[in-house]
Amino acid sequence: LSIILDTKVQDVTVFTPLYINYGKHIRIGQNVFINFDCTFLALGGITIEDDVLIGPKVSLVTENHPLDPKERKGLIGKPIHIKKNAWIGANATILPGVTIGENAVVAAGAVVSKDVPDNTIVGGIPAKFIKNV
Numbered sequence: 001l002s003i004i005l006d007t008k009v010q011d012v013t014v015f016t017p018l019y020i021n022y023g024k025h026i027r028i029g030q031n032v033f034i035n036f037d038c039t040f041l042a043l044g045g046i047t048i049e050d051d052v053l054i055g056p057k058v059s060l061v062t063e064n065h066p067l068d069p070k071e072r073k074g075l076i077g078k079p080i081h082i083k084k085n086a087w088i089g090a091n092a093t094i095l096p097g098v099t100i101g102e103n104a105v106v107a108a109g110a111v112v113s114k115d116v117p118d119n120t121i122v123g124g125i126p127a128k129f130i131k132n133v
Contacts, residue, residue, distance in 0.1 A: 044077030055090035
């Protein structure tokens with residue numbers, strides 16, 4: 001397993017188990033906390049900036065299959081970017097191509113299929129705006 005950490009990492013805490021398929025596509029900043037039982041499908045690339053909190057059982061999924069039945073066995077990768085000081089609540093799922101904004105909060109159990117702006121709270125399935133931080 002190979003994960004790229006910021007060269008000035010002060011403190012990255014990861015509680016296991018942590019399930020990762022392509023660790024070389026993951027970049028983690030400083031002071032990041034990743035709780036138990038998370039799954040990172042990282043073929044499309046995952047960037048986690050500084051001071052991010054990731055709750056237990058969070059799934060970061062950068063991979064999907066084409067809709068066309070003839071191509072469905074293939075994979076499409078789109079990156080996930082989690083910006084500084086974001087908080088991803090327990091059992092949330094972040095789907096391919098999503099950016100979570102700076103200081104944003106994703107409520108527990110949310111399924112995020114669209115970008116989350118800075119300083120906002122989203123929740124639900126699919127995740128929708130709840131309020132500003």
